[in-house]
Amino acid sequence: MSSGKRRKIVVTGISGRLGKILARRLHHDLDWEIVGLDRRPMTGRPKDITHHQVDLRSKAARDIFRAGDVDALVHLGVMHDPRARAAELYSWNITGTTKLLEYCQLYRIPKVVLLSSANVYGPRPDNPQFLTEDAPLLAAQRFPAMRDLVEIDHLVSTFLWRAQGIVETVVLRPVHIVGPVHNAPSNYLRIERPPMLLGFDPMVQLIHVEDVAEAIVSALAPGRRGIYNLVGPGEVPLSAVLRELGREPLAIPHPLAKPLLSLAFRLGISSFPVAELDFIRYVCMVDGRRATAELGFHPRFGLRETIQAAHA
Amino acid sequence: MGLLDRIRQRIASPPHADDDVEGRTKALVVHGNEFGFDPFGLSRDHLGGAVKFARFLYRNYFRAEAFGIENIPASGRMIVVANHSGQLPFDGLVISAACFLEPPAPRLLRSMVEFFVPSVPFASYLFARWGQITGTPENCRRLLAADEAVLVFPEGARGISKPFSKRYQLAEFGKGFMRLALEMNAPIIPVAVIGAEEQAPAVNVKPLARLFRAPSFPIVPYPPFVPLVPLPVKYRLHFGAPMTFTGDPDDDDTVLDEQVKQVKHAIESMIHVGLQARKHVFW
Numbered sequence: 001m002s003s004g005k006r007r008k009i010v011v012t013g014i015s016g017r018l019g020k021i022l023a024r025r026l027h028h029d030l031d032w033e034i035v036g037l038d039r040r041p042m043t044g045r046p047k048d049i050t051h052h053q054v055d056l057r058s059k060a061a062r063d064i065f066r067a068g069d070v071d072a073l074v075h076l077g078v079m080h081d082p083r084a085r086a087a088e089l090y091s092w093n094i095t096g097t098t099k100l101l102e103y104c105q106l107y108r109i110p111k112v113v114l115l116s117s118a119n120v121y122g123p124r125p126d127n128p129q130f131l132t133e134d135a136p137l138l139a140a141q142r143f144p145a146m147r148d149l150v151e152i153d154h155l156v157s158t159f160l161w162r163a164q165g166i167v168e169t170v171v172l173r174p175v176h177i178v179g180p181v182h183n184a185p186s187n188y189l190r191i192e193r194p195p196m197l198l199g200f201d202p203m204v205q206l207i208h209v210e211d212v213a214e215a216i217v218s219a220l221a222p223g224r225r226g227i228y229n230l231v232g233p234g235e236v237p238l239s240a241v242l243r244e245l246g247r248e249p250l251a252i253p254h255p256l257a258k259p260l261l262s263l264a265f266r267l268g269i270s271s272f273p274v275a276e277l278d279f280i281r282y283v284c285m286v287d288g289r290r291a292t293a294e295l296g297f298h299p300r301f302g303l304r305e306t307i308q309a310a311h312a
Numbered sequence: 313m314g315l316l317d318r319i320r321q322r323i324a325s326p327p328h329a330d331d332d333v334e335g336r337t338k339a340l341v342v343h344g345n346e347f348g349f350d351p352f353g354l355s356r357d358h359l360g361g362a363v364k365f366a367r368f369l370y371r372n373y374f375r376a377e378a379f380g381i382e383n384i385p386a387s388g389r390m391i392v393v394a395n396h397s398g399q400l401p402f403d404g405l406v407i408s409a410a411c412f413l414e415p416p417a418p419r420l421l422r423s424m425v426e427f428f429v430p431s432v433p434f435a436s437y438l439f440a441r442w443g444q445i446t447g448t449p450e451n452c453r454r455l456l457a458a459d460e461a462v463l464v465f466p467e468g469a470r471g472i473s474k475p476f477s478k479r480y481q482l483a484e485f486g487k488g489f490m491r492l493a494l495e496m497n498a499p500i501i502p503v504a505v506i507g508a509e510e511q512a513p514a515v516n517v518k519p520l521a522r523l524f525r526a527p528s529f530p531i532v533p534y535p536p537f538v539p540l541v542p543l544p545v546k547y548r549l550h551f552g553a554p555m556t557f558t559g560d561p562d563d564d565d566t567v568l569d570e571q572v573k574q575v576k577h578a579i580e581s582m583i584h585v586g587l588q589a590r591k592h593v594f595w
Contacts, residue, residue, distance in 0.1 A: 125427060125428070125429075125430035125431045125446075126427040126430070126446065126448075127446070128448040128450040128451050129351065129352055129445065129446065129448075129451050129454070130450070130454065132450075197433075198433060199432075199433025199434040199435075199436060199437070200433060200436050200437060201436075201437040202436075202437070203349070203351075203352075203353045203440070234345045234346075234347075234351075235345075235351055235353075236345070236347045236349055237349060237353060240347050240349070244347075253433075254433065281431075281436075282430060282431075302346075303345060303347065304346065
């Protein structure tokens with residue numbers, strides 16, 4: 001690919017940890033020309049990465065695509081902030097994604113990759129042990145804050161068919177991402193005495209952030225389109241993960257956990273919304289065989305390495 | 313020999329004291345990862361207590377006898393299909409104990425728990441550690457693909473909650489197990505359970521069932537009047553020869569009906585023979 005023009009890729013949410021890891025991989029190893037798109041500033045940016053500190057909904061965002069020389073869009077910029085106003089988040093997420101998809105179709109961007117999450121299926125007592133990509137996205141039923149992500153996933157999944165022939169669309173639904181990232185599961189695993197629900201110890205799946213970046217890279221290859229669950233190196237009970245990390249979990253009876261967490265959240269002691277408790281109560285695991293078969297995705301980090309990455 | 317002598321003798325030399333529970337647990341095939349857990353959360357390290365409890369019930373409490381245990385294949389996928397009865401799901405436990413203790417090589421049956429179990433504290437994860445799974449067809453498919461053994465009660469709640477007056481009359485069989493067998497090319501091992509019907513002789517109080525919106529409300533004629541503790545009946549299990557079927561798993565119910573009936577008849581005739589041979593409910 002070094003011959004001729006470098007391929008140009010727009011990455012939304014580039015200022016996040018995963019965004020930076022992906023940018024480094026694309027820039028250093030694969031020599032893509034990278035255009036960042038984020039409301040936040042990007043620190044530690046190499047000189048030849050262009051960064052636009054703009055709102056996805058703005059005209060400036062459209063201008064990036066208008067030139068028609070963009071080869072791919074990776075949308076990592078799904079905003080989730082339990083403290084932000086739900087209405088503002090909703091508008092940012094849904095309108096922003098709709099606009100991006102509109103530009104991609106209009107200016108014929110050949111590839112769109114959305115980073116969704118396996119959490120869109122929702123932790124539920126009647127879940128099969130491994131959910132496939134065809135399972136309904138029910139997370140918002142018990143956890144309203146997941147509505148944005150579920151809706152974005154639906155938007156892009158519909159776009160997969162709507163823009164067929166113009167844009168190759170890939171939706172990736174990774175399990176809990178760990179490593180040097182800031183998300184609810186990795187923040188939970190960093191707590192010295194993390195709460196567990198007394199009498200509950202669901203099986204969980206983790207994936208290393210570098211493996212997620214690798215999966216995004218493989219989704220960028222021409223000809224790949226579809227919806228894929230991304231699974232790490234295996235599944236273990238939550239208690240085994242915490243033991244491996246040397247944590248001392250605090251077992252709380254679940255009728256008490258809800259009011260306690262809700263109080264802690266309101267007082268600003270905890271950043272976990274109450275609905276997150278379902279993730280340490282019920283199974284929400286996915287079947288990753290489609291990504292293995294069609295994207296050739298295999299996690300490079302082993303089970304122990306992946307768990308240990310939560311120390312980062 | 314008087315009853316007291318018999319009891320003394322049993323205490324002095326308990327039958328099957330040579331059950332090598334630890335050895336069998338070690339010999340069990342578990343598709344575990346480096347942490348020892350299989351994809352469904354089964355762990356050999358967590359089996360100990362459950363196996364000892366199951367063995368106690370099997371050998372000492374129900375004094376179970378298993379006939380035709382040679383019909384259990386030493387390896388490979390299989391669907392064990394049995395009649396379901398007795399208000400409390402001890403029949404599942406006894407069949408599982410038989411498959412673990414009796415054959416030359418232990419088999420762990422994966423049975424299906426109700427959907428409410430994952431929301432019950434402790435049961436939620438303990439059942440998983442012991443190899444029991446949430447009853448969805450996808451879960452069964454995955455286990456059979458991994459050459460595991462699955463235990464199915466096609467009568468479901470209709471069977472276990474039927475009143476004493478309907479004992480040893482099979483309720484309607486569901487067709488799901490046959491679709492699974494055809495799709496996964498798995499042999500079916502029919503099992504007749506004799507004894508469970510008498511462990512909690514109950515009548516169904518329909519008004520109370522309606523009041524509590526439960527499928528049934530059984531009452532037994534001894535304290536505490538709801539079936540919690542089974543009577544120490546003697547269990548007799550009859551394992552039939554493996555049955556293999558071929559056909560389209562997506563066929564109409566009426567087409568599958570014939571094949572389901574063959575399995576039902578196999579169980580019915582074993583029940584018939586077993587009841588004839590039985591001399592007493594309790595010994």
